[in-house]
Amino acid sequence: xxxxxxxxxxxxxxxxxxxxxxxxxxxxxxxxxxxxxxxxxxxxxxxxxxxxxxxxxxxxxxxxxxxxxxxxxxxxxxxxxxxxxxxxxxxxxxxxxxxxxxxxxxxxxxxxxxxxxxxxxxxxxxxxxxx
Numbered sequence: 001x002x003x004x005x006x007x008x009x010x011x012x013x014x015x016x017x018x019x020x021x022x023x024x025x026x027x028x029x030x031x032x033x034x035x036x037x038x039x040x041x042x043x044x045x046x047x048x049x050x051x052x053x054x055x056x057x058x059x060x061x062x063x064x065x066x067x068x069x070x071x072x073x074x075x076x077x078x079x080x081x082x083x084x085x086x087x088x089x090x091x092x093x094x095x096x097x098x099x100x101x102x103x104x105x106x107x108x109x110x111x112x113x114x115x116x117x118x119x120x121x122x123x124x125x126x127x128x129x130x131x
Contacts, residue, residue: 016101021112
């Protein structure tokens, strides 16, 4: 018997986008070098190896995000304890919308995501470096 999926991923992303701050690739380009901003790349490491990354970004695989944010987790990363603005991105903006929503619900703030993801960053002429 097949599963009866009642909420699509598209609906989850739409719901997340209603609750979070979205910024354009151009807006992210203007602030990504700010010392009070951390750009968090949640893509799979194979995507970084294949496509490169935003210079200075911090890589946090999507599957580890909650564990790295939570200070009670044995996997906690100190970067998430800093008083910074965290800007998440994935390839196209769907995973990062969900990640930003969950990070915000966990209490991380301020947070935002790049609405068009890494593909929008590249299309807007943002710098890219090899992983």
